[in-house]
Amino acid sequence: MDASQDEFQAQPERGTLAKQQLSASVLAALEDASKDDGPLLSKEAAEAIVDLVWDWTTTALAPDLEAFMRHSKRSTIGVEDVQLAARKNVRTKALINEECQQLKAVKQKTKETKARKAADARDKD
Numbered sequence: 001m002d003a004s005q006d007e008f009q010a011q012p013e014r015g016t017l018a019k020q021q022l023s024a025s026v027l028a029a030l031e032d033a034s035k036d037d038g039p040l041l042s043k044e045a046a047e048a049i050v051d052l053v054w055d056w057t058t059t060a061l062a063p064d065l066e067a068f069m070r071h072s073k074r075s076t077i078g079v080e081d082v083q084l085a086a087r088k089n090v091r092t093k094a095l096i097n098e099e100c101q102q103l104k105a106v107k108q109k110t111k112e113t114k115a116r117k118a119a120d121a122r123d124k125d
Contacts, residue, residue, distance in 0.1 A: 015058075019050070019054050022050055022053065022054060023047065023050045026046055026049065026053075027043070027046055030046050061085060064085045065077045065081050065082065065085055068080075068084050068085065069081055079100055079103075082096060083097065083100065
């Protein structure tokens, strides 16, 4: 086996890396929240939540999103797939819809800014 193969095998599995990133994000968020009010959850409780979220995401959410994507005959998962997956939880659906509206507003603002800059550039010529 050459050195490049050794290096490849030493890299963590993609799923393992993603779970580690999720865990680090949850722990960082808890540390930020606990600065003002004291510890919200123990590290063990946070890790249990990470395991629960990971299992739900990989065994329930991801297959649903893929099924919705395939049903729509698309090759990528879209916002509408995520909205459809959240349809059974009113609070989650509301949060996702709010985020979608904010993203649309930012996209529209960016589009308007680009159009205005293009018009200004034409006017200068």
